[in-house]
Amino acid sequence: MLRLNPGWLDYTLLALYFVVVLGIGVVARRAVGTSADFLLAGRALPAWVTGLAFVAANLGATEIIGMAANGAEYGVATVHYYWIGAVPAMVFLGIVMMPFYYRSKVRSVPEFLRLRFGNGTHVLNAVVFAVASVLIAGVNLYALAIVLNALLGLPQIWGIVLSAAVVLVYIGFGGLGSAIYGEVLQFFVILAGLIPLAIVAVRHVGGFHALGEKVTQSALGPEGLHAWQGTGIGSVTNPIGANWISIVLGLGFVLSFGYWTTNFAEIQRALSAKDRSASQRTPLIAAFPKLFIPAVTIIPGLVALVAIPNFGNESSGGLEYNDAIPALMGQLLPEGVLGIAITGLFASFMAGVAANVSSLNTVVTYDLLQPYLAKGRSDRYYLTAGRWVTVAGVVIAIFTALLASSFNNIMTYLQSLFGIFNAPIFATFILGMFWKRTTGWGGFSGLFTGVIAGTLVFVLAEAGVVDFGSGIAVSFYQAGAAFLVDVVVTVTVSLATARPEPERLAGIVYGVPGADGVVPTLRQPRERVWYRKPVLLGSIALVITVVLNILFA
Amino acid sequence: MSEAARSGPARKESARNESAQGESAHGGPQDTVQTGSRMQRLFDLRYVIGVLLGIYGIVLVVRGALDGPQQLAQAAGTAINLWTGIGLLVVAVVFLAWARLRPLGIDTTEEE
Numbered sequence A: 001m002l003r004l005n006p007g008w009l010d011y012t013l014l015a016l017y018f019v020v021v022l023g024i025g026v027v028a029r030r031a032v033g034t035s036a037d038f039l040l041a042g043r044a045l046p047a048w049v050t051g052l053a054f055v056a057a058n059l060g061a062t063e064i065i066g067m068a069a070n071g072a073e074y075g076v077a078t079v080h081y082y083w084i085g086a087v088p089a090m091v092f093l094g095i096v097m098m099p100f101y102y103r104s105k106v107r108s109v110p111e112f113l114r115l116r117f118g119n120g121t122h123v124l125n126a127v128v129f130a131v132a133s134v135l136i137a138g139v140n141l142y143a144l145a146i147v148l149n150a151l152l153g154l155p156q157i158w159g160i161v162l163s164a165a166v167v168l169v170y171i172g173f174g175g176l177g178s179a180i181y182g183e184v185l186q187f188f189v190i191l192a193g194l195i196p197l198a199i200v201a202v203r204h205v206g207g208f209h210a211l212g213e214k215v216t217q218s219a220l221g222p223e224g225l226h227a228w229q230g231t232g233i234g235s236v237t238n239p240i241g242a243n244w245i246s247i248v249l250g251l252g253f254v255l256s257f258g259y260w261t262t263n264f265a266e267i268q269r270a271l272s273a274k275d276r277s278a279s280q281r282t283p284l285i286a287a288f289p290k291l292f293i294p295a296v297t298i299i300p301g302l303v304a305l306v307a308i309p310n311f312g313n314e315s316s317g318g319l320e321y322n323d324a325i326p327a328l329m330g331q332l333l334p335e336g337v338l339g340i341a342i343t344g345l346f347a348s349f350m351a352g353v354a355a356n357v358s359s360l361n362t363v364v365t366y367d368l369l370q371p372y373l374a375k376g377r378s379d380r381y382y383l384t385a386g387r388w389v390t391v392a393g394v395v396i397a398i399f400t401a402l403l404a405s406s407f408n409n410i411m412t413y414l415q416s417l418f419g420i421f422n423a424p425i426f427a428t429f430i431l432g433m434f435w436k437r438t439t440g441w442g443g444f445s446g447l448f449t450g451v452i453a454g455t456l457v458f459v460l461a462e463a464g465v466v467d468f469g470s471g472i473a474v475s476f477y478q479a480g481a482a483f484l485v486d487v488v489v490t491v492t493v494s495l496a497t498a499r500p501e502p503e504r505l506a507g508i509v510y511g512v513p514g515a516d517g518v519v520p521t522l523r524q525p526r527e528r529v530w531y532r533k534p535v536l537l538g539s540i541a542l543v544i545t546v547v548l549n550i551l552f553a
Numbered sequence B: 001m002s003e004a005a006r007s008g009p010a011r012k013e014s015a016r017n018e019s020a021q022g023e024s025a026h027g028g029p030q031d032t033v034q035t036g037s038r039m040q041r042l043f044d045l046r047y048v049i050g051v052l053l054g055i056y057g058i059v060l061v062v063r064g065a066l067d068g069p070q071q072l073a074q075a076a077g078t079a080i081n082l083w084t085g086i087g088l089l090v091v092a093v094v095f096l097a098w099a100r101l102r103p104l105g106i107d108t109t110e111e112e
Helices: A008-029 A035-043 A047-057 A062-084 A087-103 A109-117 A119-152 A156-204 A207-217 A244-262 A264-271 A276-307 A321-332 A337-373 A379-404 A410-434 A440-462 A471-496 A534-551 B002-019 B038-042 B045-066 B069-074 B080-101 B104-111
Strands: none
Touching: A008 A156, A008 A337, A008 B045, A035 A156, A035 A337, A035 A379, A047 A156, A047 A264, A047 A276, A047 A337, A062 A087, A062 A119, A062 A244, A062 A276, A062 A321, A062 A337, A062 A534, A087 A109, A087 A244, A087 A264, A087 A276, A087 A410, A087 A534, A109 A119, A109 A264, A109 A337, A109 A410, A109 A440, A119 A156, A119 A264, A119 A321, A119 A337, A119 A379, A119 A410, A119 A440, A156 A207, A156 A264, A156 A276, A156 A321, A156 A337, A156 A379, A156 B045, A156 B080, A207 A276, A244 A264, A244 A410, A244 A471, A264 A276, A264 A337, A276 A321, A276 A534, A321 A337, A337 A379, A337 B045, A337 B080, A410 A440, A410 A471, A440 A471, B045 B080
């Protein structure tokens, strides 16, 4: 059984982090006077804060435990989740889509759909998002419970409840502001734990060269060291189990663009930036850490695979893939830095929960309560409502965590959710932003049938009716199906229904001037300094991506 | 880290911008929701980062200085407490210096 043995110093370092985070929550409470303070953090944060929060909001269970598990199971090809499955979409968001979001002055992603397509699409998206957020928050809670279980021997149920309570306190008090500040802090603490772990892990197996040789002799084989070798169509031998077309289109295009460009938990960080240029730079600044995070997740996964006997063979009593990072921490890190690493894990899981809950309360309050369920109340009412939604969201997430504990690999589970919920939404947004002819009914029916199509593929694969080879391939195909169905249905229904009235498009669709006479285009903000130019930042990120892909092909 | 690189040229830029104020190159509706950031006025996050990482750094350096052969052997022969502590102190100093040299007021008026 996996068990860490932290000393008093490790617990002290962890306790200090809790004090600081709860302190931020308590102090931030003084900054909350209106529902906008609580739910939007005032739209005045600098780009480096929103950018780091943007990457940290995604640095929860998905990254740390899940990606190390993928590293051990699929090898170096796990980099596709970063270099193909994240960075290009983040650059696209920053340069192409963020100007539309920011200019429309929406408070949430579903609200953009309300402006563009009307109430049906809006309610559908808001409800789907709310459900997805609590599910994902639950997955993060579950991952945290695994760590707590390993750390203290605390039963998983208590780990789930305890960590939920901490999150509840700090975002219940300070709202989005303390969630974002907590995320930036977490970004540094998690790296302070993971970088030393990766360094010691590589030295433990005798350096990079020795690691490579051992991976070659492991279950992964020589292709476990390559991102693209063995992904040929019809002859997939790479451990990732998907060919390059489904990687590029399924993961790189549909899944990743769906997640990064429309997921409100992410966009909310960029929307809280202080001006349009800063909001555009938010995902671009986030792209740079994102490029290098695989080094500190995949390397520990590979080391765990080759250095821990029987790793990944649960059936014969070995540790499971998700244990890679906690197991190495316990084995390799001495008291002191072990405390930092444990703190980093805690921090990342709590921020993962906090990101989802802090976007959930905004969507429920501004997209469901204010326009439909409780119209025209005082701001005080919506502030109180936002706080209670936070409480309810955390409680539901606890139950989701119990649900997630029946799935073997957290990441595959999450990818299934993203595939179902996010892939069709991206199609709807792109058509809505750039094609004037898209109608309200077109947007609604496309989104609806897209979600159904994704769900159908997932259910058929789960039931064993169709076989795509691996769980990862299933999520690529279901995302692809959802996307295609959405595009076809949206276009068909739009052409069959009456043109949308011009007022509905004003200022939010490409080339249609707004009430203020400004025509939305892709013209980039003019910045004097190079590191504030969105196109330049995006290009640098893409060039590094290409170089890294060639190096690890 | 990259923060150092960013704050360096940024300081020069703030001086240049002050002379060129008024000719804001950005047209269009960029006014934000009128709530202001009370959060930001309340405290500067850079100090929080600097102080927390600084304390962590000091603790690890002291712990690293006391580490014996047992700790070294566990971490594959690396003085990992010491090195992590030094790294944390460097990042902490960068953030504290950045917050000191470019206080919040300047930072917010300067960009737009």
